[in-house]
Amino acid sequence: MKLLVLTAIVSLATATAFSSRQTRRRPTVDLAESHAQRPIFDLPGPAMPPSTNNPDSHTQSPAGTVVLSDVMGRDRAINIFAGSVRDVESVSRRLDDEQQNSTVLAPLNSAMDKMPRKAWEDPQEYDTLGSEAYEGSEGRDRAQRNIRRFVEAHVVPVHPWKEGERVKPVGGDSEIWWEEKDGTKIIQPGDIKVDSIGSSVHNGQVWLLKSVRDYSS
Ligand SMILES: *[C@@H]1O[C@H](CO)[C@@H](O)[C@H](O)[C@H]1NC(C)=O
Numbered sequence: 001m002k003l004l005v006l007t008a009i010v011s012l013a014t015a016t017a018f019s020s021r022q023t024r025r026r027p028t029v030d031l032a033e034s035h036a037q038r039p040i041f042d043l044p045g046p047a048m049p050p051s052t053n054n055p056d057s058h059t060q061s062p063a064g065t066v067v068l069s070d071v072m073g074r075d076r077a078i079n080i081f082a083g084s085v086r087d088v089e090s091v092s093r094r095l096d097d098e099q100q101n102s103t104v105l106a107p108l109n110s111a112m113d114k115m116p117r118k119a120w121e122d123p124q125e126y127d128t129l130g131s132e133a134y135e136g137s138e139g140r141d142r143a144q145r146n147i148r149r150f151v152e153a154h155v156v157p158v159h160p161w162k163e164g165e166r167v168k169p170v171g172g173d174s175e176i177w178w179e180e181k182d183g184t185k186i187i188q189p190g191d192i193k194v195d196s197i198g199s200s201v202h203n204g205q206v207w208l209l210k211s212v213r214d215y216s217s
Helices: 002-024 031-037 068-074 076-086 089-096 109-114 123-132 136-152
Strands: 102-107 177-181 184-188 192-201 204-209
Touching: 068 076, 068 089, 068 102, 068 192, 068 204, 076 089, 076 102, 076 109, 076 136, 076 204, 089 102, 089 136, 102 109, 123 136
Parallel strands: 102 204
Antiparallel strands: 177 184, 184 192, 192 204
């Protein structure tokens, strides 16, 4: 009987954690507007699903599994990038998946601010389409495509990622790797310095970058 009750609690906790993870994600919205209106920071989620505080659930259950999507919004130093990730469903789903490991290369807010254009803008599109390149539904599609390319260029589909190991990011055909110089990890090509290692969770790790990757090539 006791076992039966415990099982019920665990499965209830699992269901709760699952649904809260689902609802926490924002729907994809109008990019051009959402970027203008996005708050400076996102409220961090709870450290863990509340069910893990339940002293009865000693067993290893999915409810206690923290994944990348749970922690992306927690570090304010990367909240601009975290906001972009939420606009890209393919990557959001990946970071939510316990079975798929990733190393997320998250540029610091300072790096995002230094970009000569927004991640959803493409100077070539301004050249060919003019200042209204991102107006209307076609413009929105263009912005969505660009933000997706940007975000996918910053997610490596492996963890652990060994020094010198060449991998293609989730989006893009060219391989990248990293090397260590004087105690600093540097992503190549591009000499991109890793500022620090952020959260380590069940399905991967977040690395904080001092600059954005050049994803245009
Ligand atoms: C995924 O990451 C975990 C660490 O959180 C590691 O133990 C596991 O071996 C990784 N799986 C693969 C396939 O690399």
